[in-house]
Amino acid sequence: MKQEHGAAHADPIHRIIDASLARAGGWLPFDRFMALALYAPQVGYYANAGRKFGTMPASGSDFVTAPELSPLFAQALSVQLGEALERTGTDEIWEFGAGSGALASQLLDALGDRVARYRIVDLSATLRERQQVRLAAHGGKVEWLSELPPTIEGVVIGNEVLDAMPVQLILRRQGSWFERGVIQVGERLQWEDRPTLLRPPIDIEGEHDYLTEIHVQGRAFVATLADRLERGAAFFIDYGFPEAEYFHPQRAMGTVMCHRGHQADADPLTDVGLKDITAHVDFTGIALAGQDAGLEVLGYTSQARFLLNLGLLELMASASVPERAMAARLIHEHEMGELFKVIGFAASGSWDAAGFAEGDRSHTL
Numbered sequence: 001m002k003q004e005h006g007a008a009h010a011d012p013i014h015r016i017i018d019a020s021l022a023r024a025g026g027w028l029p030f031d032r033f034m035a036l037a038l039y040a041p042q043v044g045y046y047a048n049a050g051r052k053f054g055t056m057p058a059s060g061s062d063f064v065t066a067p068e069l070s071p072l073f074a075q076a077l078s079v080q081l082g083e084a085l086e087r088t089g090t091d092e093i094w095e096f097g098a099g100s101g102a103l104a105s106q107l108l109d110a111l112g113d114r115v116a117r118y119r120i121v122d123l124s125a126t127l128r129e130r131q132q133v134r135l136a137a138h139g140g141k142v143e144w145l146s147e148l149p150p151t152i153e154g155v156v157i158g159n160e161v162l163d164a165m166p167v168q169l170i171l172r173r174q175g176s177w178f179e180r181g182v183i184q185v186g187e188r189l190q191w192e193d194r195p196t197l198l199r200p201p202i203d204i205e206g207e208h209d210y211l212t213e214i215h216v217q218g219r220a221f222v223a224t225l226a227d228r229l230e231r232g233a234a235f236f237i238d239y240g241f242p243e244a245e246y247f248h249p250q251r252a253m254g255t256v257m258c259h260r261g262h263q264a265d266a267d268p269l270t271d272v273g274l275k276d277i278t279a280h281v282d283f284t285g286i287a288l289a290g291q292d293a294g295l296e297v298l299g300y301t302s303q304a305r306f307l308l309n310l311g312l313l314e315l316m317a318s319a320s321v322p323e324r325a326m327a328a329r330l331i332h333e334h335e336m337g338e339l340f341k342v343i344g345f346a347a348s349g350s351w352d353a354a355g356f357a358e359g360d361r362s363h364t365l
């Protein structure tokens with residue numbers, strides 16, 4: 001089913017990329033290519049009608065996210081968001097990149113009257129339609145925005161949204177730095193590397209060849225949000241590392257990955273528009289972007305530690321055995337527990353956030 005659907009989109013997306021290549025003089029930096037592959041209207045991966053989120057490939061989905069895996073994720077998270085609403089005296093949740101609407105639906109149920117308004121910002125028009133169907137029961141409480149207003153008061157949440165933001169690819173080869181971009185050779189897309197002044201945020205020890213990413217868009221997103229967030233807090237959950245680990249000399253192949261049918265591959269130039277393209281998050285860059293724009297870091301820790309601090313084990317104790325097995329994947333080290341991290345920010349004045357009560361790793365950023 002999914003392949004038939006995808007095949008129908010393959011040509012239009014290549015036509016859009018051809019046109020962009022032509023306008024750019026034949027070479028597209030990777031971040032611009034990634035933006036088209038994911039968000040080109042109607043045909044980009046997040047803009048087309050493919051299912052994307054789900055637990056099994058048989059459903060036509062490509063990958064699973066925490067809210068799709070277990071409703072206990074949102075129930076634990078709601079403890080943190082509820083506390084943040086109370087501490088900041090706000091009554092709005094702002095979700096960025098709401099996907100299928102699963103997290104929104106579960107959070108609205110869990111937070112009840114503590115939320116007066118649930119605002120969703122998502123780049124994808126098709127996902128927005130899906131969210132509208134899924135959240136119909138919550139009626140007038142939910143509102144969709146296509147751009148940010150000048151001021152925001154509320155608690156912001158983004159699960160796996162930072163990893164979906166386009167990154168620049170840079171590589172060191174024989175001691176010189178290049179930016180990696182995309183060219184068209186005959187029918188095929190290929191890499192072409194051009195000399196660049198771009199550098200990773202920290203020096204990479206050694207002389208070996210080294211490929212990595214720079215997260216200009218993710219940092220700009222956090223800086224803009226920080227600028228607008230007058231009162232409230234923000235929490236981002238995603239896979240990634242602090243910069244010392246991200247730009248570790250041994251991580252020489254970068255972190256860009258594609259996901260399709262619950263299989264991962266490292267080649268974004270094939271099946272364009274039919275698979276997700278992601279990069280891990282440089283949480284130090286995200287923390288600095290927030291701090292430079294006036295936010296305070298409330299905490300930074302692993303997803304497992306965050307959810308355990310918020311009472312996930314107690315929630316699991318009263319769940320059925322199959323539900324418990326799914327929820328365990330949220331905290332197992334070899335699944336989402338350790339690779340996924342949570343960073344929290346406060347807009348004005350820090351407070352002790354329950355999710356970071358034990359095992360805060362802010363000092364590693």
Ligand SMILES: C[S@@+](CC[C@H](N)C(=O)[O-])C[C@H]1O[C@@H](n2cnc3c(N)ncnc32)[C@H](O)[C@@H]1O
Pocket residue numbers: 046053065066067068096097098099100103121122123124127158159160161164165221
């Ligand atoms: C990997 S999906 C995660 C969906 C959902 N949060 C979940 O956990 O299932 C990434 C989502 O982020 C959205 N997105 C990417 N960049 C965005 C941005 N700058 N603003 C708002 N949404 C964005 C995509 O359209 C998509 O819905």
